[in-house]
Amino acid sequence: xxxxxxxxxxxxxxxxxxxxxxxxxxxxxxxxxxxxxxxxxxxxxxxxxxxxxxxxxxxxxxxxxxxxxxxxxxxxxxxxxxxxxxxxxxxxxxxxxxxxxxxxxxxxxxxxxxxxxxxxxxxxxxxxxxxxxxxxxxxxxxxxxxxxxxxxxxxxxxxxxxxxxxxxxxxxxxxxxxxxxxxxxxxxxxxxxxxxxxxxxxxxxxxxxxxxxxxxxxxxxxxxxxxxxxxxxxxxxxxxxxxxxxxxxxxxxx
Amino acid sequence: xxxxxxxxxxxxxxxxxxxxxxxxxxxxxxxxxxxxxxxxxxxxxxxxxxxxxxxx
Numbered sequence: 001x002x003x004x005x006x007x008x009x010x011x012x013x014x015x016x017x018x019x020x021x022x023x024x025x026x027x028x029x030x031x032x033x034x035x036x037x038x039x040x041x042x043x044x045x046x047x048x049x050x051x052x053x054x055x056x057x058x059x060x061x062x063x064x065x066x067x068x069x070x071x072x073x074x075x076x077x078x079x080x081x082x083x084x085x086x087x088x089x090x091x092x093x094x095x096x097x098x099x100x101x102x103x104x105x106x107x108x109x110x111x112x113x114x115x116x117x118x119x120x121x122x123x124x125x126x127x128x129x130x131x132x133x134x135x136x137x138x139x140x141x142x143x144x145x146x147x148x149x150x151x152x153x154x155x156x157x158x159x160x161x162x163x164x165x166x167x168x169x170x171x172x173x174x175x176x177x178x179x180x181x182x183x184x185x186x187x188x189x190x191x192x193x194x195x196x197x198x199x200x201x202x203x204x205x206x207x208x209x210x211x212x213x214x215x216x217x218x219x220x221x222x223x224x225x226x227x228x229x230x231x232x233x234x235x236x237x238x239x240x241x242x243x244x245x246x247x248x249x250x251x252x253x254x
Numbered sequence: 255x256x257x258x259x260x261x262x263x264x265x266x267x268x269x270x271x272x273x274x275x276x277x278x279x280x281x282x283x284x285x286x287x288x289x290x291x292x293x294x295x296x297x298x299x300x301x302x303x304x305x306x307x308x309x310x
Contacts, residue, residue, distance in 0.1 A: 040284075044277065049255050049263055059266035062273045066280035105290070109283050117276040124272050222284060229291045236298035240305050251302055 008091075016093040018235045019244045025228035026250075032228065036221035043214030051208050063121040065211050068195050069219040070113035074142060075177050077107030077223060081149070082174040085167025094238075095231070097163025100170065101153055102230035106223055108146035115139060126190055134183035135191040138176060145173040159238065 014020045047065030054061035081103035088096035118136065119129040130136065149166045156162035184193045195204070195212060239245045257263040264270050 048273070048277065049257065052256055059269040060272055062266070062269075063276045066276050070280065106287055109287050113280055113283050116279055120272050120276050120279075124269055226287055226291050229295060233291070233295045233298045236295070236302055240302045245302065246306055250299060251306065253303075 016091065016095050018095055018239050019242075021095050022232055022235050022239075022245075022248075025232050029225055029228050032221045032225035036218050036225055039214045039218030039221060043211045043218055047211035047215065051211055052205075054208075057125055060121060060124045063117055064195065065215050067114060067117040067121060068212055069216040070110045070117065071139070072216055073219045073223055074107060074111035074114050074139065075180060076220070077103050077110060078142065078145070078170070079174060079177060080227075081107060082167075082170040085163070085170045088163055089167050094160065094163075095235075097160065097167065098231045098234040098238075099227060100163065100167060101234065102227045104146060104150045104153065104166075105230075106226045108143065108150065110219070110223075111139065111143045111146060115143065131190055133189050133191055134187040135180065135189055138180040138183050141176055142180060145169070145176060148173070 015024070043065060047062055051062065051065075053059050081100045084096045084100035084103065087093055088100060115136075118139075122131070123129050149169050152166050152169055153162050156165060183189065184191050195209070236245070236250075245251060255263070257266075264274070266273055
């Protein structure tokens with residue numbers, strides 16, 4: 001077997017440079033901010049006031065337009081965190097650990113939103129705020145995993161070591177993601193099955209699922225914005241001794 | 255609009271309290287995240303500036 005000698009594209013290594021990342025993230029941020037604002041506002045107004053009511057659940061189904069994107073993001077952000085952590089471990093990239101660290105708070109927030117809006121939705125639909133159902137329980141475990149990664153990051157003051165330890169926890173914890181995803185199929189559950197899938201046509205009419213598509217995309221843009229912003233903050237915190245940062249317009253204040 | 259009046263939109267045939275509280279929670283938590291991210295950035299910039307002034 002020949003030695004592994006493949007290389008990643010050039011931009012991949014450039015993104016590993018804090019200076020490069022800082023510049024590019026700064027350029028991308030306004031686009032994500034604008035898209036997130038438009039998509040979320042549009043999707044939420046459409047979902048609240050214009051989408052038709054569900055024939056079974058009535059108007060309470062409108063909670064879907066905030067609950068489903070939060071739930072999708074809670075899982076995607078965890079995967080992003082695990083992948084960024086793995087990149088940090090494999091290529092020893094500081095910036096990748098920073099990206100992973102930036103994911104924690106926003107991922108935990110999306111998980112909390114999913115659980116809270118799910119509880120509020122559960123009351124008129126199932127008659128209870130909480131049931132110990134497989135989907136709900138595995139999502140609660142996800143929240144605890146985020147809390148674990150957050151605690152680990154804060155307990156270890158040396159950032160590189162904290163990054164490595166958190167990456168390992170994130171990678172191991174990502175076993176929970178397929179459990180959440182397939183929980184509605186593996187166990188008897190109250191929770192309804194997926195609203196979206198890549199392979200099948202949505203079971204809802206277009207005027208019901210298009211607002212959902214908007215809020216899901218809006219949440220992805222919002223997440224991207226915040227990860228870039230938080231990673232840039234970490235670059236500011238750790239690169240304060242470098243000449244490029246001292247000369248940067250953000251610091252010189254022009 | 256799907257509803258006949260803003261009154262209807264607010265009440266949603268009894269589901270208004272659930273729906274509106276979910277949307278409020280969603281917007282509030284995203285808002286807190288944005289605010290926190292921005293305030294941390296401002297603080298970091300201030301710290302770098304202070305450090306540079308000390309080293310000058």
